[in-house]
Amino acid sequence: MDDSDERPWWLSRDGDAGGPGETSDAADHESNAQDRSAGSTPGSTQGWDLTSMLGMLGSLAGQWWESSGAGAHAGHDDPADHPDCVICMGLTRLSASTAPEPVVLPAVRWLPIRRP
Amino acid sequence: MSTAHVVDLGDFSDHPLAREFSESFSVTGASRVSGDLAGAIASVRRTAMLLAAFDVANTRVDPTVVVVDGSVPELVSDACSFSALLQVSAAETPLAQRAKTMSDAVAGGDVEWIVVTPPERAAMDSVTVQVAQGCALGLSVAGVLVAPMPRKRDGWPRKIRQSARGLVDQLQDRLFDIPVQRSRAGKVPVFASREARGIEPRGAGPLSVTISPESASSSGSDGGHVLSVTIPGLQYCDVEVGVWSQDPSYPSTHIVVRLDGVIARIELDSTLRRCVAVEAVVAGDSIAVSFRIDPGQWPERGLSSGASDQGDESEGEA
Numbered sequence: 234m235d236d237s238d239e240r241p242w243w244l245s246r247d248g249d250a251g252g253p254g255e256t257s258d259a260a261d262h263e264s265n266a267q268d269r270s271a272g273s274t275p276g277s278t279q280g281w282d283l284t285s286m287l288g289m290l291g292s293l294a295g296q297w298w299e300s301s302g303a304g305a306h307a308g309h310d311d312p313a314d315h316p317d318c319v320i321c322m323g324l325t326r327l328s329a330s331t332a333p334e335p336v337v338l339p340a341v342r343w344l345p346i347r348r349p
Numbered sequence: 350m351s352t353a354h355v356v357d358l359g360d361f362s363d364h365p366l367a368r369e370f371s372e373s374f375s376v377t378g379a380s381r382v383s384g385d386l387a388g389a390i391a392s393v394r395r396t397a398m399l400l401a402a403f404d405v406a407n408t409r410v411d412p413t414v415v416v417v418d419g420s421v422p423e424l425v426s427d428a429c430s431f432s433a434l435l436q437v438s439a440a441e442t443p444l445a446q447r448a449k450t451m452s453d454a455v456a457g458g459d460v461e462w463i464v465v466t467p468p469e470r471a472a473m474d475s476v477t478v479q480v481a482q483g484c485a486l487g488l489s490v491a492g493v494l495v496a497p498m499p500r501k502r503d504g505w506p507r508k509i510r511q512s513a514r515g516l517v518d519q520l521q522d523r524l525f526d527i528p529v530q531r532s533r534a535g536k537v538p539v540f541a542s543r544e545a546r547g548i549e550p551r552g553a554g555p556l557s558v559t560i561s562p563e564s565a566s567s568s569g570s571d572g573g574h575v576l577s578v579t580i581p582g583l584q585y586c587d588v589e590v591g592v593w594s595q596d597p598s599y600p601s602t603h604i605v606v607r608l609d610g611v612i613a614r615i616e617l618d619s620t621l622r623r624c625v626a627v628e629a630v631v632a633g634d635s636i637a638v639s640f641r642i643d644p645g646q647w648p649e650r651g652l653s654s655g656a657s658d659q660g661d662e663s664e665g666e667a
Contacts, residue, residue: 339437341591342601343589343590343591344591344592344626344627344638345628345629346588346628346631347629347630349630349632
């Protein structure tokens with residue numbers, strides 16, 4: 234692929250650079266440096282090697298995991314005991330929507346037995 | 350009986366009603382599953398087949414004989430429990446109505462049971478318990494057929510033949526008014542009806558239930574009642590007695606008798622529904638449950654007048 238081609242915006246690695254055609258000069262400079270350093274690396278794509286992409290995805294997943302509260306949820310046993318937890322609340326609502334309340338027969342009161 | 354329609358319970362495994370019932374009680378989607386899951390599924394399946402068999406038999410003019418392997422009381426008890434469950438849940442479905450029709454027929458003595466057993470001691474002990482369970486459920490036990498008896502022509506020694514006959518006599522002693530007949534291969538005896546045997550029908554079903562005023566000397570209480578139930582073979586069972594209320598307006602609507610794990614419910618009349626069960630006395634083949642008046646259920650009269658009003662009542666109900 235020709236380096237002079239305009240790169241997709243999502244490869245800018247610059248969060249401030251918005252959409253296509255808005256890549257800043259600084260970002261271009263950084264990208265070119267990346268290209269030079271990684272140009273001969275097998276598996277490199279548009280100046281991004283697979284390792285760094287996976288690292289970025291992993292980082293994003295970690296941030297999402299932390300922000301979602303899933304880490305805290307891992308210690309929750311009964312969803313009904315944690316109404317503030319989003320995941321527990323979802324699980325509670327899901328179970329309530331799929332299973333009706335079970336019909337429970339009234340309990341038998343067993344009597345004392347006397348054997349004369 | 351020669352024109353009877355004979356079917357096997359297993360023939361109803363693919364009956365549409367059996368499928369409908371099984372699906373209605375499917376464990377899929379249940380929020381909680383506890384206990385013996387495999388046993389519960391088997392119970393639902395057998396109950397469904399019994400319901401289908403009853404549905405078919407109920408529309409025929411000639412009698413239908415359903416051949417059932419395994420414990421008939423367990424099967425009937427499960428079916429009656431499912432019916433009670435449907436009634437408690439107020440399910441107004443055709444299926445619930447069919448289940449109620451069947452359980453009412455059982456409780457009313459409209460379903461006859463012929464028990465077949467080999468002449469072996471362990472089998473006889475099991476049959477004794479099963480007959481007691483069946484009677485408590487309301488099944489009309491036509492009789493016990495012991496077969497095949499060992500025959501001389503088949504080479505059985507005299508001692509074994511005598512022992513087998515002794516076991517039959519012993520079983521008859523245990524079950525008093527339930528006829529026990531022995532048969533050699535190929536011959537089926539005819540069991541006489543209860544009326545032909547001089548047994549008068551008592552109440553709605555075959556179960557012997559009486560209600561009488563409690564004697565003051567026995568309890569010192571102020572005007573209670575005693576409900577007595579006589580069940581053949583009861584003394585050979587592990588017995589538990591309790592009360593259960595299907596209607597929250599009353600302290601209890603049924604007596605619950607558990608015999609070797611099989612539960613039978615005996616419906617109470619309007620008087621005993623307004624009383625509180627105190628204790629059960631088990632002696633021989635009889636259970637006597639004492640009740641005391643529940644003041645909250647008799648607002649219009651005092652305790653003593655409430656008791657005397659029902660004092661000489663004696664009736665059968667099952």
